[in-house]
Amino acid sequence: MIPIDDSPLTRDGKVLILAYDHGLEHGPVDFEDVPESANPERVFDVATHDAVTSLAVQKGIAEAYYPSYEDDVNLLAKLNGTSNLWRGEPDSAVNWSVDYAHEVGADSIGFTVYGGSNNEIEMVEEFRDAQEKAREYDMPAVMWSYPRGQGLRNAKTPESIAYSARLGLELGADVAKVKYPGSQAAMEETVRMAGKTKVVMSGGSKRSDEEFLSNVKSVIDAGGAGLAVGRNVFQRENPERLLDALEKVIFEETSVEAALDAAEAAAPEAE
Ligand code: FBP
Numbered sequence: 001m002i003p004i005d006d007s008p009l010t011r012d013g014k015v016l017i018l019a020y021d022h023g024l025e026h027g028p029v030d031f032e033d034v035p036e037s038a039n040p041e042r043v044f045d046v047a048t049h050d051a052v053t054s055l056a057v058q059k060g061i062a063e064a065y066y067p068s069y070e071d072d073v074n075l076l077a078k079l080n081g082t083s084n085l086w087r088g089e090p091d092s093a094v095n096w097s098v099d100y101a102h103e104v105g106a107d108s109i110g111f112t113v114y115g116g117s118n119n120e121i122e123m124v125e126e127f128r129d130a131q132e133k134a135r136e137y138d139m140p141a142v143m144w145s146y147p148r149g150q151g152l153r154n155a156k157t158p159e160s161i162a163y164s165a166r167l168g169l170e171l172g173a174d175v176a177k178v179k180y181p182g183s184q185a186a187m188e189e190t191v192r193m194a195g196k197t198k199v200v201m202s203g204g205s206k207r208s209d210e211e212f213l214s215n216v217k218s219v220i221d222a223g224g225a226g227l228a229v230g231r232n233v234f235q236r237e238n239p240e241r242l243l244d245a246l247e248k249v250i251f252e253e254t255s256v257e258a259a260l261d262a263a264e265a266a267a268p269e270a271e
Contacts, residue, residue, distance in 0.1 A: 001174045001197050004140040008074040008107040009054050010225075014250050015175060015200050017076060017110075017142070017228035018047050019056045024081045030231060033206075037234040040065045046239045048072045051247035054108060056142075056228065059096040062104050070105050076142065077101030078110040079130055080123075090114040090148045094126050098133035108140040110177075115167050117149035124171060131172045142228070143173035144202070158186035165194040177202050177228045180215050187222035203229030209242060213256040217249050226250045241267045 022030040031038035047055035056076040080092040145164040161181040168176025248259035
């Protein structure tokens, strides 16, 4: 890993990536609750919030929409990804090169590695090429590190998640994006295993404001760097309100209650 605290991916050493590759990874089902969220412009607008350090998108979305937002949004190029139509062993097609992502304006790259998949060897070799090319442009590399595969049992245990964070360090990721391991103590161990690689929590499916912010708070208290979140932001009618609260918890290290009070004062929730 390289020092990334001066890069656009971080603010005061912390990270809040807004992830918006769900149209590829999950399909239109993720946009059903809030139909406007299918429109990338809506999510690019949300990504102009001060709390968001980068927006992670696939190539087609970046090409089509980033030119209108390049002054206001930092771009993370999610280089690989697979649709939910794929029924084979976990794998992820490399959809654009680091050179092209840099040309489009990306400040950092993102790459999924499914440790434990029968395709792990190829994915790790593809990550190697992307990570080394990213170094030439000083672009931080974020690993979506998910233990997942046919031969892998208990992929969601704290031990598997700590191992996935360690893969990030061993393979040269600057940030490892991992699932929440279930408790602050387990997150502390995950962060310890990642060494100098920053650890961010993957958002997961939509939860209440209190539950979600409490998970994020325990990541910060465990020494984690922040969050890479999609559905818990864009599946809300008022994503800016949650981002106001996340800004408090992540960058000001306030309590969940104080963050919710501040968000409510700034944008009262409709009765
Ligand atoms: P969420 O916050 O919505 O979970 O998004 C994070 C993310 O990593 C996305 O970048 C990606 O589309 C999705 O989760 C993949 O999650 P999974 O492979 O577990 O379905």
